[in-house]
Amino acid sequence: MNATMKKLITLLTATWLSTAAFAQDALPKADGEVRRVDARAQTVTLKHGEIKNLDMPPMTMAFKVQDPALLSQVKAGDKVRFTADKLGGNYTVLSLEPLPAGAPAGAPAPAATEHKH
Numbered sequence: 001m002n003a004t005m006k007k008l009i010t011l012l013t014a015t016w017l018s019t020a021a022f023a024q025d026a027l028p029k030a031d032g033e034v035r036r037v038d039a040r041a042q043t044v045t046l047k048h049g050e051i052k053n054l055d056m057p058p059m060t061m062a063f064k065v066q067d068p069a070l071l072s073q074v075k076a077g078d079k080v081r082f083t084a085d086k087l088g089g090n091y092t093v094l095s096l097e098p099l100p101a102g103a104p105a106g107a108p109a110p111a112a113t114e115h116k117h
C-alpha cells in the first residue's frame with residue numbers, strides 16, 4: 001500500500017468518525033416521565049412525548065439504556081429529557097437528564113418565565 005492510499009484511508013476514517021459523532025449529537029431531545037427503573041434488566045420505562053428521529057408518537061414503553069449509569073440518575077416519577085435511537089433492534093436511551101420538578105413534560109419551558117433585568 002502506498003503512502004497516498006494510506007493518507008486517503010486515514011482521512012476517510014476520520015470523516016466517518018466525526019460524522020457518526022455528529023449524528024448522535026444531533027438527535028432531537030424528547031421529554032418523558034420515568035415510570036419504572038429496572039437496574040437488573042437495564043431498562044427504563046418512560047411515558048414519553050414524540051420522538052422525532054424514531055418517528056414515534058407519545059406513549060409509555062421500556063427502553064434499554066446505552067450506559068447503565070444513566071439508571072442511577074433517575075427514579076420513578078422524575079421528569080426527564082432524553083435522546084433515544086434504535087440500536088441492534090432495541091429502542092435505546094442514549095442520554096438522559098432529569099428536569100427540575102414541576103417542569104411540564106412534552107412542552108418546552110415557556111419563554112414567559114425568562115426575566116432579564
Ligand SMILES: [Cu+2]
Nearest residue numbers: 056059060061
Ligand atoms: Cu415509544
